[in-house]
Amino acid sequence: xxxxxxxxxxxxxxxxxxxxxxxxxxxxxxxxxxxxxxxxxxxxxxxxxxxxxxxxxxxxxxxxxxxxxxxxxxxxxxxxxxxxxxxxxxxxxxxxxxxxxxxxxxxxxxxx
Amino acid sequence: xxxxxxxxxxxxxxxxxxxxxxxxxxxxxxxxxxxxxxxxxxxxxxxxxxxxxxxxxxxxxxxxxxxxxxxxxxxxxxxxxxxxxxxxxxxxxxxxxxxxxxxxxxxxxxxxxxxxxxxx
Numbered sequence: 001x002x003x004x005x006x007x008x009x010x011x012x013x014x015x016x017x018x019x020x021x022x023x024x025x026x027x028x029x030x031x032x033x034x035x036x037x038x039x040x041x042x043x044x045x046x047x048x049x050x051x052x053x054x055x056x057x058x059x060x061x062x063x064x065x066x067x068x069x070x071x072x073x074x075x076x077x078x079x080x081x082x083x084x085x086x087x088x089x090x091x092x093x094x095x096x097x098x099x100x101x102x103x104x105x106x107x108x109x110x111x112x
Numbered sequence: 113x114x115x116x117x118x119x120x121x122x123x124x125x126x127x128x129x130x131x132x133x134x135x136x137x138x139x140x141x142x143x144x145x146x147x148x149x150x151x152x153x154x155x156x157x158x159x160x161x162x163x164x165x166x167x168x169x170x171x172x173x174x175x176x177x178x179x180x181x182x183x184x185x186x187x188x189x190x191x192x193x194x195x196x197x198x199x200x201x202x203x204x205x206x207x208x209x210x211x212x213x214x215x216x217x218x219x220x221x222x223x224x225x226x227x228x229x230x231x232x
Contacts, residue, residue, distance in 0.1 A: 102156075
């Protein structure tokens, strides 16, 4: 079945550092790929998405490119801020049901 | 006002008790979902509903039941709570497919703030 594997955390960074969170997936077809973010005490929010190979999703300085050849969708940000401290989830959806399959989540802490 | 709301936000209960978690949405979406979140496991789908008359089991439905009272309301029940049902529960919604729409947002889900349930 469909599955998502993302790098384990926690990740601790200093402000203005470069952030990358690896995500790889297994799917039988052509899924849509997502990054969701969960800030402390809140529900998940869509951060960005890509629906086909070579698409780049971007939002709030974050980027991720849909790489079909490596089945990856790594999340990057060039200069993180304290406000980026959150749990980040990689996810995919495939098929008519639009059910999401989530990775385990990566906790990111940015220190001033 | 939030588009997807959940009540209660926190609940502590005892083993064997019946619990209902409620979800309401003002987004006008047909599709609704219940997930649970456990540390290190991400979110797992419990049940989903594509409209009022269409309810489906997810990957971990045992021990849970749901009711879709209206397009805007989707409730999750634990008939007899047990400690390993202690988790964070999220409701989510998504739009139905519109074949002639210029863009599709049907694969995007919108989440409520979550209910933290503790079963002692």
